Amino acid sequence: VGSEGTLGIATEITLRIVRSPETVATQLAAFRSIDEAGEAVSAIVSAGILPAAIEMMDRLTIDAAEQAFHPGYPEGAESVVLVELDGVAVQVEEDVTAVERICRVCGAFEVRVAQDEAERALLWLGRKGAFPAMGRISPDYYVQDGVVPRTKLPAVLRRIDELSVEHGLRVGNVFHAGDGNLHPLVLYDAAKGEAERAKALAEEILAACLDAGGALTGEHGVGVDKACSMPKMFSERDLATFERLRRAFDPDGIANPGKVLPTPRLCGEVPGPYRMHPLERIGVAERF
Amino acid sequence: VGSEGTLGIATEITLRIVRSPETVATQLAAFRSIDEAGEAVSAIVSAGILPAAIEMMDRLTIDAAEQAFHPGYPEGAESVVLVELDGVAVQVEEDVTAVERICRVCGAFEVRVAQDEAERALLWLGRKGAFPAMGRISPDYYVQDGVVPRTKLPAVLRRIDELSVEHGLRVGNVFHAGDGNLHPLVLYDAAKGEAERAKALAEEILAACLDAGGALTGEHGVGVDKACSMPKMFSERDLATFERLRRAFDPDGIANPGKVLPTPRLCGEVPGPYRMHPLERIGVAERF
Numbered sequence: 421v422g423s424e425g426t427l428g429i430a431t432e433i434t435l436r437i438v439r440s441p442e443t444v445a446t447q448l449a450a451f452r453s454i455d456e457a458g459e460a461v462s463a464i465v466s467a468g469i470l471p472a473a474i475e476m477m478d479r480l481t482i483d484a485a486e487q488a489f490h491p492g493y494p495e496g497a498e499s500v501v502l503v504e505l506d507g508v509a510v511q512v513e514e515d516v517t518a519v520e521r522i523c524r525v526c527g528a529f530e531v532r533v534a535q536d537e538a539e540r541a542l543l544w545l546g547r548k549g550a551f552p553a554m555g556r557i558s559p560d561y562y563v564q565d566g567v568v569p570r571t572k573l574p575a576v577l578r579r580i581d582e583l584s585v586e587h588g589l590r591v592g593n594v595f596h597a598g599d600g601n602l603h604p605l606v607l608y609d610a611a612k613g614e615a616e617r618a619k620a621l622a623e624e625i626l627a628a629c630l631d632a633g634g635a636l637t638g639e640h641g642v643g644v645d646k647a648c649s650m651p652k653m654f655s656e657r658d659l660a661t662f663e664r665l666r667r668a669f670d671p672d673g674i675a676n677p678g679k680v681l682p683t684p685r686l687c688g689e690v691p692g693p694y695r696m697h698p699l700e701r702i703g704v705a706e707r708f
Numbered sequence: 709v710g711s712e713g714t715l716g717i718a719t720e721i722t723l724r725i726v727r728s729p730e731t732v733a734t735q736l737a738a739f740r741s742i743d744e745a746g747e748a749v750s751a752i753v754s755a756g757i758l759p760a761a762i763e764m765m766d767r768l769t770i771d772a773a774e775q776a777f778h779p780g781y782p783e784g785a786e787s788v789v790l791v792e793l794d795g796v797a798v799q800v801e802e803d804v805t806a807v808e809r810i811c812r813v814c815g816a817f818e819v820r821v822a823q824d825e826a827e828r829a830l831l832w833l834g835r836k837g838a839f840p841a842m843g844r845i846s847p848d849y850y851v852q853d854g855v856v857p858r859t860k861l862p863a864v865l866r867r868i869d870e871l872s873v874e875h876g877l878r879v880g881n882v883f884h885a886g887d888g889n890l891h892p893l894v895l896y897d898a899a900k901g902e903a904e905r906a907k908a909l910a911e912e913i914l915a916a917c918l919d920a921g922g923a924l925t926g927e928h929g930v931g932v933d934k935a936c937s938m939p940k941m942f943s944e945r946d947l948a949t950f951e952r953l954r955r956a957f958d959p960d961g962i963a964n965p966g967k968v969l970p971t972p973r974l975c976g977e978v979p980g981p982y983r984m985h986p987l988e989r990i991g992v993a994e995r996f
Contacts, residue, residue, distance in 0.1 A: 668949065
C-alpha cells in the first residue's frame with residue numbers, strides 16, 4: 421500500500437484473480453530521436469489506448485542489450501519503444517493498427533509486431549536484460565527511479581542529457597514510459613573514484629523530475645536511499661503529519677524503523693518539528 | 709472515504725465520469741414469504757449476476773407504499789424484490805431471463821419487467837417512497853442501518869421478527885438486499901411514550917446484525933447515534949488506534965469533534981486507554 425512496511429505487516433491477503441487476456445500483441449517501434457519516441461508515447465496514451473506496457477530504451481541501452489542478447493533491434497535506432505497490448509482479439513487488432521499509425525506519424529522508421537511467441541520473448545529479452553547488459557559497457561552503474569507527468573518526458577530526457585554532459589558521466593535510459601516512470605542508469609567506474617560523482621548526478625536527475633512536477637520515486641520507494649530527499653518534496657507540516665500517522669499505527673516504532681522519513685542519523689540536520697525515531701533516540705536503530 | 713469528516717475536508721475532488729448504460733431493465737418479483745425472497749437475492753448474486761440494485765420490501769412496507777403511491781405491487785405478496793439490471797443490451801437481456809428463472813425456482817408467484825419508462829418509475833416510486841409512506845401506518849418511526857453477510861439475510865430477518873414480537877412494536881423492512889444492507893423501520897408512537905422502547909428495539913436489531921458477522925452501519929455512518937456502540941464491534945486496542953489515527957490528521961481536534969468515537973459525555977464510562985476528545989476536555993464540545 422506504499423507505506424514500505426512502516427504501518428504494519430499483512431497477516432492475510434485475499435487476491436482477486438483476473439482472467440488471462442484472450443490475445444497479447446507485442447509491438448516494436450524504432451525512432452531516429454528520443455524526442456520522437458517520447459511524442460509517440462504521449463500520443464498513444466492520449467488516443468485512449470491502454471497498453472499493458474509501454475517501454476522505452478535509448479541508444480546506450482539498445483547498444484548494451486544488442487551486445488548482450490542480440491534481440492534484433494533495428495540498426496540506427498536512437499530509441500526503441502515496446503508496446504504490449506492485451507485483451508479481446510478484436511480490440512487488440514484495432515489497437516495494433518492505431519499504435520502503428522501513431523508511431524509512423526511521430527516519425528518511427530520501423531514498426532513491427534512479433535509474429536510468434538519466440539519473437540515476442542526475444543523483443544522482451546532485450547528490455548528485461550537491459551540492466552545486466554550494462555555490464556558490457558560499464559564496470560558500475562547507479563539506477564535512479566523517478567516519475568514525471570508523461571507530457572514532460574521529452575523535456576526531462578533532454579535535461580538528463582545536459583546533466584550527463586555537465587557531470588561527464590554517461591546515462592542510459594530505459595523505462596516504463598507509459599507511466600512516466602524513469603530509470604536513468606548512471607554509468608561510472610568505482611575503481612576510478614567516480615561513485616560520489618555518480619550519486620550527485622543521480623540526485624540532480626531526481627531534482628529535475630521534481631521540477632517537472634514529478635515525484636521522488638516511481639515504484640521502488642524511499643527506503644534509506646531517498647529519506648534525506650523527502651524535504652525536497654514535502655513541507656515540514658507534511659512530514660510532521662507522516663510522522664504522526666506512522667506513530668498512530670506503530671506507537672512503539674518497531675515497523676521498519678529508520679526508513680522513509682529523514683532522521684538526524686541519516687541526514688544530519690533535519691527540519692522540525694517532527695521527532696526523531698524512538699528507536700534512534702535510544703540507539704537501537706544503529707543496528708538496522 | 710468513510711471518516712465522517714474526522715480526518716479532514718476535501719478541498720478538491722476529481723470525478724471519473726462513467727458512460728450511461730446502453731440499457732436499463734427493472735424487474736419485480738413477488739414472493740409469499742420473506743424467506744423465499746431472501747433466498748432469491750442470495751441465488752442471484754451467487755449466479756454471478758451483478759445488478760445495479762436489488763431492493764427488498766416486506767409486507768408492512770408494501771402495504772404502506774400501496775396506500776401512499778399505488779405502485780401496483782402484486783396482491784398477497786409477503787415480499788417484493790426489485791432488481792435493476794443495466795449495461796450492454798445483449799447482456800441485460802440474458803440476465804433478465806436468468807433473474808426470472810432464479811426467482812421462479814425460489815418460489816416467486818409473479819415476475820415481471822417494466823415495459824416502459826413510466827412503469828419503471830412507478831415500480832421505483834413505491835420503494836423510494838417507502839419511508840414517507842410509513843406516515844400512513846404509524847405516527848413515528850425510527851430507522852436503523854445495519855449490514856450483514858448476504859447469506860445471513862433470512863436468519864437476521866427472522867430474528868428481527870422475534871424482537872418485534874418481544875418488544876410489542878411493528879418493524880417494517882425495506883433494504884438494499886444486494887449489499888446485505890438492512891433498514892429496519894421501528895414503528896412507534898411518541899405520544900404514547902414508546903420512543904425509548906423503539907430505541908431499545910433498534911439497538912437489539914443492531915446487536916443481531918453484529919452477531920451475524922455484520923457491522924454497526926451499512927451506509928449512514930456512526931456519527932453521534934452509534935458512537936456508544938463502537939465498543940460492541942471494536943476492541944479497546946482498535947479504538948485506541950482509531951483515536952491515534954484521528955489525532956495524526958487532526959491534532960487540534962477541530963474536524964467534526966465528538967463524532968464516531970465514544971466519549972464520556974455521550975456514553976458515560978468508556979473503555980480506556982484512548983483519551984477524551986481535547987475539545988471535550990476543555991468543555992468546547994458542549995456546543996456541538
